Amino acid sequence: MAKISLQDIRHSYLSNPRLDVDFALKHIDIVFEDGGAYALLGPSGCGKTTLLGIVSGLVSPTSGRVLFDEDDVTDMDTIHRHIAQVFQFPVIYDTMTVFDNLAFPLRNRKIPETDVSSRVLEVAKMLDLEEGIHRRAASLTVDGKQKISLGRGLVREDVNVMMFDEPLTVIDQNMKWELRSKLKELHQNVRTTMIYVTHDQTEALTFADEVLAFKPVRQLPRLAFVLNMSDSVSRVSR
């Protein structure tokens, strides 16, 4: 677990950004405190997913620094940052069983099989996945699959931050409520730093201790939104 600081982050998907409009993100300065539950709220295309990518290391920022606690991780690989992420669509390994799916991140890190087994069963219990744990993961419903993606983050004990990128988009309306309270409950139990991206206000407000609202400053000809933290992100604290 760690405190995460983004310092003066700018990012552009172009190779030679010149103008302000070339940047998908400009001048981001945020600190995510250790153990906090944060929500990033804003319309699609405003740079929320890019921001997650920068924290996870899947995107490297054009300029600026990313700190986990006091360590500069800007140039560090995803795997060494010890982060977990749940995507918009459930990402599962179709041909594995539920158990193997959950064990995958641990086995990749060469953790002894006895520890793997106990840890997986613990997380499966937490997520109500115990039933049919040896079935093929592909046979589960969408919300079951999304729980697996979540579980793959929870099994690891070294996770600095868990990130959610609109994780309930494809979930059934009545399952949404259940999963959302499950998430809230999980956060209270594990106290990992969590960042939750959504465009749904209710989701953001029920999940997070703190909501960061992204507002598009102005619409640009290329239909890209530019985010300027200094004047367009308001913090809603509870």
Add this chain to the structure above:
Amino acid sequence: MISKSVKQSAWFFVIPVVFLVAFNALIPLMTVVNYAFQETFGDNVFFWEGLTWFEQVLNSDRFHDAFLRQIMFTSIILLIEVPLGIAIALSMPRKGPWVSVCLVLMALPLLIPWNVVGAMWNIFALPDIGLLGYSLNAIGIDYNFTQQPISAWITTILMDVWHWTSLVVLLAYAGLTAIPEAYYQAAKIDGASKWAVFKWIQLPKMKRVLTIAILLRFMDSFMIYTELIVLTGGGPGNSTTLLSIDLVKLALGQFDLGPAAAMSLVYFFVVLLICWVFYTLMMKNEQQ
């Protein structure tokens, strides 16, 4: 999948296709069946022969040899083309200007008439004036595909790999580009190695297109005729006489219509059977 409603009148949409395909498939098939079970001396007079021709064909060494050669050929090219095709698809860039260039150049062999493919490889492999044949002999390899069965086989297999690997590449590539980026990102986060990504993400996601690729390659290699007849003519001797070539030799060369027809039916049946078994296995695997 979209849910479908029951509507019997949908048959009207299908009738033209059924009619046209049936015209092309059933009438010739009936002709073949006619010849397979009967003896004729012309003038549309037929004598019932029963299963005589089938017994003759199924017991003949000639058919056994051609069949074995066919199985060997098809197995070898599948074992080369499928892994090679996957490997090339994996190493291709996902986007950028090179993709189009690669795809266009790779698809080129697929659109060359089959007799030209045979002629091209014949010219290419000629031991005295062909680029391949001359070069091999120049570096001291004794190579002559018109005289040595081994050389003929190598040339035939090279030709088929040249001709058809691109089909596997295109299919595998289509399967690969359809994998959402999130899978690779999740694998990165889970700390998966390159091999694990291939085994647990890329291969399962390519399964459907690879099934199509293997089926198409199986069918087409089992029916190979034109390229081969132009390249080797089935020779030297009978060394590259695969099923289709043997069949045509029997039907047109010797005008043994009865055995040829019986062989045609056995041949068609074998293709259908193998496709069906393969298809059923794949589907069963899917359901588990």
Add this chain to the structure above:
Amino acid sequence: MNSNRRTAAIPLYRLLVPAIYILFLMLPIYWLLSMSFKTTNEILGGFSFFPRDFTLENYIEIFTDPTWYRGYLNSITYVVINTVISVTFALPAAYAFSRYRFLGDKHLFFWLLTNRMAPPAVFALPFFQLYAAIDLYDTHIAVALAHCLFNIPLAVWILEGFMSGIPKQLDEMAYVDGYSFPRFFVKIFMPAIASGIGVAAFFCFMYSWVEMLLSKTLTSVAAKSIAATMTRTASTAGYELGLLAAAGALTIIPGAIVIYFVRNYIAKGFSLGRV
């Protein structure tokens, strides 16, 4: 700041494997082209990597001799007829398979596909008899119809895949808006699966263009295909490798043009077919 860290530029080694493969693909084609620019004397005289006496004679002969260039025209004619017939007939059938369930639909679909598995060598002779019997022997239409045997199943297969990707709401909405079925099909549905139609047409064109056994069996003079022209000329006029190479080189051009136009759809078309 160090900009462009770990940018998405493709590492060169990733192009190495495709590059070697493409080189392997191009070698026999280069050799064919090189032969086509050589004189018969040079070819028979021994090995030469580049044509020494560069000549266009082989090509000139093909373009001035009607028996040669008619072969190309005949082939293109039946290929186009076949593509039009295959796609036109396959469209409504694929629609039925993608939208409705009806008596025997699955068996019918499988039966259609089995015809893709029929070895042409099996059918060559019966086809000859059939088309001779109905007086279509040696016509373009005969070859075009015969190629329907494997092209219609293929077109139905590809189109069905594309149509299944179009939500049924589109059909329902059109009816609510008062479209008649034919008008809906032509004005709304067909544009929606335009790329599918393109891909199906591409494959029909491809298989009809490359298939040579049936086309050779079903034509003799009037509709003589380029395959027949190539073999017969080779046997009557002696073994003229240069001429043969030039004729072969020219058959690559129509395919190359077609590929260029559909390059962005090829990969997609394969992936959307249903097994």
